[in-house]
Amino acid sequence: MAGTPEKHLQPLDADEEALVRALGRVMYVLPRTIDADMVGERQLPLTEYTALMNLSEAPGRQMRMNELAAACQLSLSGMTRTINRLESLDLVKRVRCTEDARGWNAVLTDAGFARLEESWPSHLASVRRRFLDHFEGFDLAQLARAFRKVGTAD
Template sequence: MADATSIDPLSSDEEAFLRALGRVIAFLPRAVDADMLAEHPMSSVEYTVLVHLSEAPHNQMRMSELATTCGLSLSGMTRVVNRLERQSLVVRQKCPEDGRAWLAVLTNPGWKMLNQAWPTNLASVRRHIFSRLEGCDVAAAAEVLERIAAP
């Protein structure tokens, strides 16, 4: 870690960006969750898990891989999958290649719920994000966010 006295302070633009990013990180999940929960029995995190499973080969992923993909800890992913299992949207199965690992598998009711929830999620992200980016280079913004998120 660098010595704090050798680091340049943030410029006013950098400070403004950092504060705005913090507000987005706090606001956006709550706003999308509120929209999702108003119409479906699932949060945006649960929806995201179903999306990733729907895109995975055979609609299944190792729990550890799913957690990493969704930006959750393994214990956090276990709690999410437990909620989805109680609704019969996902099942857990032992991994045939590695008996120590577990797979999360999207079920037919999970597909149905995903298809029902998709319009709500789409409307929410259009309203809370993309309606506010008119005139912005969305591809460049995505590249910036990917650079920030890279390990």
């Protein structure tokens, strides 16, 4: 590993090791528990909720399928399966991209927006209970900045 600073080759201390292991557990458990909460309350599964949420925030409530997949952290095939299900429920429709006839946009329908609004309280309560409540007293803005840096690191 040419050019790796020596600091990066130092063994982790106990606190660093605990943080890395805890983060791995959070990345595995958190989406599953939020999904289970939402499905248990007969709301949208988390993957579908996330797709509708991203579409609701996009200009014209539409996104290219590959951009939506990236925003939802899914493979394109995983996003296609999700959109197929949402389309079968009339929550989303697919239309050809006007700027590139080879591509497709997913478009949030009015019914999809209404279903998103219906699921929002369940999602919010779960995110607060399963995640945010554990950070009381922390500087959330600083924590968010650190997470963004990790999320954009090469």
